[in-house]
Amino acid sequence: MSGNLTLPHFHTALRHVTRATSRRPILRERNVGAGAARAGNHSNNASSSALSKRQFWWRARSAAQPAQPQTPEEDLRLAVGQLDDGKPSKHIAVTIDGNTRTFDTVFLRDSCTCPQCVDPDSKQKLFQTSDIPTDLEGTGRLIEDPEKGKVIEFSWTNDVPSSSPSHRTQHSINWLQRAVNTEIELRAGVRNDERILWDKARITASNKWIDYDTYMSSDTELHTSLAHLHTHGLLFLRNVPDSENSVVEIASRIGNLKDTFYGRTWDVKSKPKAENIAYTPHFLGLHMDLLYTSNPPHLQLLHSLRARAPRGESFFSDSFHAAQRLQKLFPAHFRTLCTFPVTYHYHHENQHYHYTRPTIELHPFSRSTDPTSFSIAHVNYSPPFQAPFEARIGSGTNASLRAYLAAVKQFDALLTDERNLFEYRLEEGECVIFDNRRVLHARRAFDAQAGERWLKGAYVEDDVFFSKLRVLRERFGGEWEAEGVLREAVE
Template sequence: MALNLTTKLPLRVVFSQSARLLPSRCVRPASAQRTAPTRQFWSRPSPAQQQIQPEHLVHDASNEGQLDGKPSKHVAVSIDGDPRVFDTVFLRDSCTCAQCVDTSSKQKLFQTSDIPQDLEGICRTVVDKEKGWMVELQWQSDVAGFGPEHRTRHSIDWLRRAMNTELELRGGVRQDERVLWDKEKITSNNKWLDYKDYMAQDEVLCDALSHLHKYGLLFLKNVPESEESVVDIASRIGTLKDTFYGRTWDVKSKPNAENIAYTPHFLGLHMDLLYTSNPPHLQLLHSLRARAPRGESFFSDSFHAAHQLHTQSAFHFRTLCTFPVTYHYHHPTHHYHYTRPTIELFPYPKYSEPTNLAIRHVNWSPPFQGPFEARIGGENQTNIRNYLAAAHAYDKLLNAEENLYEYRLEEGECVIFDNRRVLHARRAFDAQKGERFLKGAYVDDDVFFSKLRVLNERYNGSWLADGVVRQAIK
């Protein structure tokens, strides 16, 4: 049962944004001899306190919008001892009651634009037996169709998270769990998982996706000999990405190949589908036949090489962040075309100082590059020459022996890697002396991060989005 405990709360619990910060004890008439206790409102009241009858606070121009006071456009809630101001538009828009959010689909039943611009609210605190202390608001000039009985409630834990999230987003400091690696580090930290454990245990899947997010590379062993196995592996994460190659695709040598990957020739470090607007986040390759000599796969952490480049030459690094490179797939039945810089950074708010380079994506796929279309040179233009010098330096780092992890996939093994970070390549092989056959699939970024957040919230009590960690709230 909700209890109105306004008499036992500090004056600073809820107040108008225009009000100055006041002492933490309630103002009472001179005739009142008792002093309000200093208990913070998120502590659960004792049974004796729950029996106290509500008494009105004294109101004047300094504390309009106070508990049981006049309506206000802003309220402040004491969070960890400090008043935090919230606009009532935000509190109203975030209402999750059954009138505002459909209980099954969890989708809003009103629009933000439905909220009147003169919205004001009267606030009080209540106690919920499951969520603890909550703020409850009664609205003046509510959304059309909502009656005077409508109330909005927010837990203190939820308000704390909302405030912390805003402060971290505004500050521009990103939480980044990614681990940069070279050959030595990935050799010692790489993860191999058994197929059956991966498929049957959500805890193992959580560990797998967390490792993929950190390192961008993961291997499975004992995968069944079936062309559908890669579908099963990818489906544990979510929906497969369907492209013009199909929902899955074969990597094997064939005549008149439309892709260099379908030949026995050496294939250098690259990423897939950079000629599309949203290249796949994950790539999966399941080895069904590994009977041709050679054909080793090797991988390189493009983020690690980018950090090395920044240390060696900030000028080269900036060049790769700004110079536009065109990628294309131009065939009679398919024509894809997209231009992007080699290195993409997360944006930062004005005046903020990033604590790291905050690399969002690297785009590197020489086999699928098209002709440059901008900054292509002139008598007094050096952009393309600057790009050439930067590309030379970056390619040298990507292919440095100490940065390459090489492994020959055996039959029954599957590699999963972050296509937007980890570059992959393959040594040449002799197709005349045996068969080499891999089954491939893609998973998009939205699908991957959705599953990762669900599992992290379930097993770790938090989830990450936009570089900010959110604690799980009941």
């Protein structure tokens, strides 16, 4: 059995209706494509077929019929209308602006955020999902909360044992609509992603520079800067103080630094018998850092402390742009790079790191291999640190290695195409931050005998970066993103 409740617009009359319906939830056009809409229809039909023949819900009078003037008392009385059916059920159907959606009472109860269920200070849950009775049933009614406005209040017949007899769960209309949108997008495999893919011309025109003092002092500008870093994968700072600690201060505005065997920070200087090619004056080709670890850093920061050696220009390439072009021009090569295992390693006297991953990683729940759908999670490409292939790959008549060779040749050609490379020589007092899981970086050779070249580096993990970005987006934009779904900041 399912109880149905319709939520009206403010200042609209309510009436009781007794017929079944199946309507598609509202889809946000900016987030959901045709595939998601189809998934939404399928989900609704399945929900409707599972309902009992008795369907009850409140619904608002048509906007074409103007509501009669009401006193505040009359409006409140109508908004607190109780279901005539009044019987508890395991599913409650709610109609928001003419669109019906059925919610499982376990979901509604588990999502309760009242002080009995979530500690107001720590924000941590005070009960377990496993505490909810399997035969949980409930009823819902629309009420006017003094602080939250119009909300749905749910009562439970057999609540969580730790809850008081007077416990009620309240959910705002906006929260329920957000839950509907999130479910539809996750089921459809559609990912909201605002990343902007670029070539040389585009990044040259849209590159973002920010003054160090502004970056450090203004949360508004920090929000703008980190949002740009997320969409483009590249951000530059100027007027950075001549201090070895400056890179720590820049990274700490985002969050904790990632400590590795290189240390919390590290120096890029030319030195004899270098254990890393970056510590030589030689040409260093396009690569990503620490792909030989299980969780490579998301952000890399490089602060130029000394730039007195001729040459040594840095250049960058958007691997997602190259992957998009590869999928469009050579779809078979794209599929090969999504599946063929490549091993990276770092093997020295005191360290031995080793990890295998495909060149292109897709989001695990994505239903599309089209990069224009932003299904790519990461690109892994670091030729200087590539380990030998396993013998099984190169033995016998296995054709996969030949397929990989053909695919990686095309991919590298796209990455290194001059039209896709952005080149810039970092001057003293400048710092670059880039997405290490997307933007490849390289360096031209320089003359270490003619002057000093010294960069101070640091890393930041993905969870740290996205946590800060969500906090800022929620504060300044009223929305945030997780698991590829854009969510409104609803209390």
